[in-house]
Amino acid sequence: MFSEQAAPTAQGLLAPPSAEPPTFPRVPVSGYSDCSQPFRLGQRSFSRQYAHIYAVRLAGMRPGLEQRARGRWGSGTALRRLSELQAGEKCCVVGTLFKSMQLQPSILQEISEEHNLVPQPPLPKYIQPSDELFLEDELQRIKLEGAIDVQRLVTGTILAVYGSEQDDGRFLVEDHCFADLPPPLPWNGPSSSRFVLLASGLGLGSVSGEALLSTQLLVDVVTGQLGAEGEQSCAAHITRVILAGNLLSQNTQSRDTINKAKYLTKKTQAASVEAVKMLDEILRQLCTSVPVDVMPGEFDPTNYTLPQQPLHRCMLPLASAYATLHLVTNPYQATLDGVRFLGTSGQNISDIFKYSSMDDYLEILEWTLLAGHISPTAPDTLGCYPFYKSDPFILTECPHVYFCGNAPHFQSKLLQGKEGQRVLLVTVPDFSATQTACLVNLHDLTCQPITFSGFGADSED
Amino acid sequence: MADELYLENIDEFVTDQNRVVTYKWLSYTLGVHVNQAKQMLYDYVERKRKENSGAQLHVTYLVAGDLLQNGHVCHKVAVVREDKLEAMKSKLSTVASVHVYSIQKALLKDSSPLYNTDYDIVKSNLQHCSKFSAIRCAAAVPRTPPDAPRAPAPAQSPQRQRDPDAAGTVNGHGPPAARPPPQQHKGIMGMFAAKAAAKPQDTSKETKAEAKEAPGVSAASSKPPIKNSIMNNFFGKAAMNKLKANSVPEQPKEEKEVVKPSVAVAEAESSPNTVAEKPGKKTESARIQQKDKNSKAKRADRSDDEEERDPENVKKKRRRIKQLESDSSDEEDVPPSPTPEEERAPSPPPVPALKTELEPAPTEGSAGGRKRKRKRVLKSKMFIDEEEGCMGKTG
Numbered sequence: 077m078f079s080e081q082a083a084p085t086a087q088g089l090l091a092p093p094s095a096e097p098p099t100f101p102r103v104p105v106s107g108y109s110d111c112s113q114p115f116r117l118g119q120r121s122f123s124r125q126y127a128h129i130y131a132v133r134l135a136g137m138r139p140g141l142e143q144r145a146r147g148r149w150g151s152g153t154a155l156r157r158l159s160e161l162q163a164g165e166k167c168c169v170v171g172t173l174f175k176s177m178q179l180q181p182s183i184l185q186e187i188s189e190e191h192n193l194v195p196q197p198p199l200p201k202y203i204q205p206s207d208e209l210f211l212e213d214e215l216q217r218i219k220l221e222g223a224i225d226v227q228r229l230v231t232g233t234i235l236a237v238y239g240s241e242q243d244d245g246r247f248l249v250e251d252h253c254f255a256d257l258p259p260p261l262p263w264n265g266p267s268s269s270r271f272v273l274l275a276s277g278l279g280l281g282s283v284s285g286e287a288l289l290s291t292q293l294l295v296d297v298v299t300g301q302l303g304a305e306g307e308q309s310c311a312a313h314i315t316r317v318i319l320a321g322n323l324l325s326q327n328t329q330s331r332d333t334i335n336k337a338k339y340l341t342k343k344t345q346a347a348s349v350e351a352v353k354m355l356d357e358i359l360r361q362l363c364t365s366v367p368v369d370v371m372p373g374e375f376d377p378t379n380y381t382l383p384q385q386p387l388h389r390c391m392l393p394l395a396s397a398y399a400t401l402h403l404v405t406n407p408y409q410a411t412l413d414g415v416r417f418l419g420t421s422g423q424n425i426s427d428i429f430k431y432s433s434m435d436d437y438l439e440i441l442e443w444t445l446l447a448g449h450i451s452p453t454a455p456d457t458l459g460c461y462p463f464y465k466s467d468p469f470i471l472t473e474c475p476h477v478y479f480c481g482n483a484p485h486f487q488s489k490l491l492q493g494k495e496g497q498r499v500l501l502v503t504v505p506d507f508s509a510t511q512t513a514c515l516v517n518l519h520d521l522t523c524q525p526i527t528f529s530g531f532g533a534d535s536e537d
Numbered sequence: 538m539a540d541e542l543y544l545e546n547i548d549e550f551v552t553d554q555n556r557v558v559t560y561k562w563l564s565y566t567l568g569v570h571v572n573q574a575k576q577m578l579y580d581y582v583e584r585k586r587k588e589n590s591g592a593q594l595h596v597t598y599l600v601a602g603d604l605l606q607n608g609h610v611c612h613k614v615a616v617v618r619e620d621k622l623e624a625m626k627s628k629l630s631t632v633a634s635v636h637v638y639s640i641q642k643a644l645l646k647d648s649s650p651l652y653n654t655d656y657d658i659v660k661s662n663l664q665h666c667s668k669f670s671a672i673r674c675a676a677a678v679p680r681t682p683p684d685a686p687r688a689p690a691p692a693q694s695p696q697r698q699r700d701p702d703a704a705g706t707v708n709g710h711g712p713p714a715a716r717p718p719p720q721q722h723k724g725i726m727g728m729f730a731a732k733a734a735a736k737p738q739d740t741s742k743e744t745k746a747e748a749k750e751a752p753g754v755s756a757a758s759s760k761p762p763i764k765n766s767i768m769n770n771f772f773g774k775a776a777m778n779k780l781k782a783n784s785v786p787e788q789p790k791e792e793k794e795v796v797k798p799s800v801a802v803a804e805a806e807s808s809p810n811t812v813a814e815k816p817g818k819k820t821e822s823a824r825i826q827q828k829d830k831n832s833k834a835k836r837a838d839r840s841d842d843e844e845e846r847d848p849e850n851v852k853k854k855r856r857r858i859k860q861l862e863s864d865s866s867d868e869e870d871v872p873p874s875p876t877p878e879e880e881r882a883p884s885p886p887p888v889p890a891l892k893t894e895l896e897p898a899p900t901e902g903s904a905g906g907r908k909r910k911r912k913r914v915l916k917s918k919m920f921i922d923e924e925e926g927c928m929g930k931t932g
Contacts, residue, residue: 079603079612079631086602089572089636092580093543097572102674289652293614300672301561301571302614303601304634308572308671357660364667365674394663400677485607515612526612527604530648531597531621 085306098305100312103270105367106413108316114468115383115405117461126455128464130232131214134172136470137234137448140255141170145236148253153238158216161241169247171213173233173452175226177431178204180457202431203227211237211247222249227433232452255448258474260497264414265476270518271314272412273298273526276373276421276481279508280358281351282325290511290528295358297526299365314515316412317366320481320504321373321421324351329375348377352391359395367400371408373421373482381459382423382451383407383468407450409475415518418471419479424451425503426482427458437503438487441480445471445491445499474499477516482506486514488523543567547581551594551640557650559639562658564669571669578637595645598622599638602629616648 142155145168154167161167179202209220209229222239229235239249278291296302300311328348362368372378372387379385386403389396396403404410407420425440431453434440444450450469454460474497483503491499500521505512512527546567550556564574578596585592596619604613610630616638617625626632639651659666667677 079601079633083602083631083633086632086634089575089634090579091576092583093573093576097570097671099570100672102672102676104676288656289616289648292652292655293616296561297601297614299667300670301564302599304636305572305671307601307634310633312672357663360663361659361666364665364677365670365672367674367676397679398677399680400674512611524610524612526614527606529613529615530651531616531618531645532647 081306081310083306085304087304088306089304098309100300100309102366103313103315105315106266107264107411108367108413109411110402110404111409111411111416112405112407114466115407115409117383117385120461122462124462124464126460126462129455129460129462129467130172130212132464133232133449133467133470134170134213134234136467137255138170140448141234141236141253142168144253144256145170145238149238149251158211158213158218161218161247163241163243166238166240166250168236168238169211169213170234170236171211173229173231173235174210174212174217175229175231175431176208176210177202178206180431200430201433203433219246220249221246224249224252225433230428230431230453231456232449232454233447234449234452235447254446255471256446257491257493257495257497257499258448258471260474260493260495261416261476263476263498265521266413266415266518268519269313270413272417272477272516272518273314273317273513274320274419274479274481274502274504274516275317275507275513276320276504277322277506277508278319278355278358279325279506280323280354281328281347282508286530286532287508287511289530291358291507293528293530294507294513294526295361297528299361314366315518316369317362318369318371318408318417318419320371320408320419320479321406321423322375322482322506322508323355323370323373324348324375324377325508326375352377356392356394359392359401360398363395363398363400367402368395369402369404369408369410371404371406371419371421371481373406374423381461382454383461384421407469413518415477415521416473416475417477417479418450418475419477419502419504420450420481422480422482422504423458424454425480427451427453431457436487437480437483438489438501441478441501441503442489442491445474445478445501476500476521477502479504479514485510486512486525488514490521543569543577544581544584547577547640548585551581551642555642557639557641557645557654559651559654559658560637561655565658565662569669570671572671574669575636578640582637582640593642594640595619595643596640597638597645597648597651599634599636600625600629600632601634602626602632604629616651618645 145155146153149168154165156165156167156169158169158171161169179196179199181196181198181202205227207226209224209226210217211220218241220237221242224237233254235252235254237247237249238251238253239247242248275294279287280291293302297307297311298314298317300308302308303311328346328351330347359368359370370387372384376384376387377391378387384406386405389403392401392403395401406423407418409416409418411417424444425437428434428440428444428451429437432440434443444452448471449467450471451458451460454469455462474493476498477500479502481504483505485503486505487501487503489501491497491501493499498521500516500523502514502516502523504514505525507513510527511529512525514523515526516523547558547563550558550563550566556562558578560571560574560578563569563578564571567574567577569577582594582596585594597616598619599614599616600622601612601614604611606613612633613629615625622635626635639654641650645651662668667673
């Protein structure tokens, strides 16, 4: 993208100083609207049980699923509740999946004195061949068997199954379907190339300093300091930067101070203090040049449960002096130049990764879009706020760009839907590990990774 | 010639000062556009090599372009040493830009000195970090007061920009304490916003001055600017003589007495006011007026404390008090500034208006305790002096 336009003047700066060098104005964002209002929590009350969220989730997705079921298996399909099931009758049931896993960490087992169990260490995946699937609706649950991939599915998914109840009380599944892609949004994209930079996992405050130069190079490219004139003029077309979580490194989460004696920890400062100062300086440099949206992630100083609330402005005094800094929620939804973005910092995808046989982050990202829900495993295995009025994670409109942060590597795919939906799926890699960020072109919904590197003692080729 | 100057500068930086001269560092140091800095570096390298082929000069370049990696085209931006430049260029399918990144005398093992140089120069220039960049963003404007109520109008004082940095380093309580009072009180406190004083000492002086000349509010507004400059000088002076000599702070105090008794006391009091920012600006202003009354009478007593009330000594004075308080566990942790308060005569009329939060009763109630504390401070000092005398004898 950049290179074709920039190539002609590539060597332009290998010359004696010329007259006044050009300054390029940053292409302004013509239409920005923040649509993440459902993810902002006002007064939070945790006095409710989590059963309500499942109830509203099912109630919210049931009509859509029933329509999909009718379309797939015929309009005459019998739609039954579990309580109305009759043995042997072929019908369709809409309900919530529950996967019973032996290895799933259970707090009750951990604290139970009878078992005398040491809490199990975190595993990369908790799936086992002996896992079982149950379908639950408002009143009952039934065990599922048959043409359904137990390993692949996760708890909390709403789906419609077609089959019949057996004599032994289990449901034999012949086919199943998900909510599929939500209805499309009209396309009002820009007429010329505009870029949005997606980066995640800056990982400030970590012990190693290898990624620091790469972070500085990233800031320099975006603010137009690095590169020859052609590249700088291309960089002026970057209209926005979205930082998708994990701005701080996992090393800043020093929890041992809680267990240590006070006299040992009195004078020590939390590692995140220094890291946030560094973040403030980096954001200050970015904010003087480009609008920035900062999403919190797993290791950032904000609440743990989804939806994560924006970082507080007081932590970033230098950067928040500028109006170009936007501190936003995780998940984040916004319309930029007529293109709808929706994305998370990756906790939803990595949680599904742990409890499903799916290995590819892009595959999981696509699956959540097809299942119609951003994070089905919340609140079962992923912390979530006890919603009771409505579930804000249900996908009601199809975004144009759907991303997740902190993936192991960069992947992107353009998904075409039956109703004319076009979605660019992007897995944004962890910058501290890969030194790669993504440039999304809003004009044609393409994405290009951009990698930064310095040189080390062991100079690579 | 003007162009030759930069060559000499670069020569000095690289060879004499043995620095790592990155394009960004040069751009900030010489105040030129980044592209010009890159070109200057290239020019210098070329000329130096032409005249002296054995010159000890190592150059790193920035190369950017398209690279085919893992099946997709990736835009790569890399800093490479000179010897690896051609290799990197040949790896890229399209080269988007090449320019000099840095020049240094020694061969770099890794790129961390480059990062450190850039980090340092950016850190010291954070206020205008995009000044020499090639991209200007029209949307990047500082927030206006309604958006960010913590910042008074930025146009009024260029110091404002430094506030976030200054506040964090000098006195973390400064700006937050300075901001709420202007919002809460219009009228007299409106002078706060009008002044947009960056330093809490300045605001306290103003309130002090305003309260003093209550009828002449406008007069007060014109006077603080003059006072401020004088006071700043005094502060500068007093800041340097922290705990050294009691006499030195007395001199500025005497001078102040000549200028304006209220002003002098205000300055003296302003340091306890900075200490007492937590209780709030109103209490400080009240204290100012009260101190004003008995300033001369209590000069002797307070001479020891005056020097300690310098803004920089606030913490030291706090520590001293705290050490005493740790001795006597039943003492409350009260900043020293309220102590002069109770010793004052009844406050002038404007004071009750300002002292809405702080009631006379609690302060008077703890007056005895504070008095005791203050005396203890003096005693301790004498004790130390005696100790030193003793040590002198024995040592």
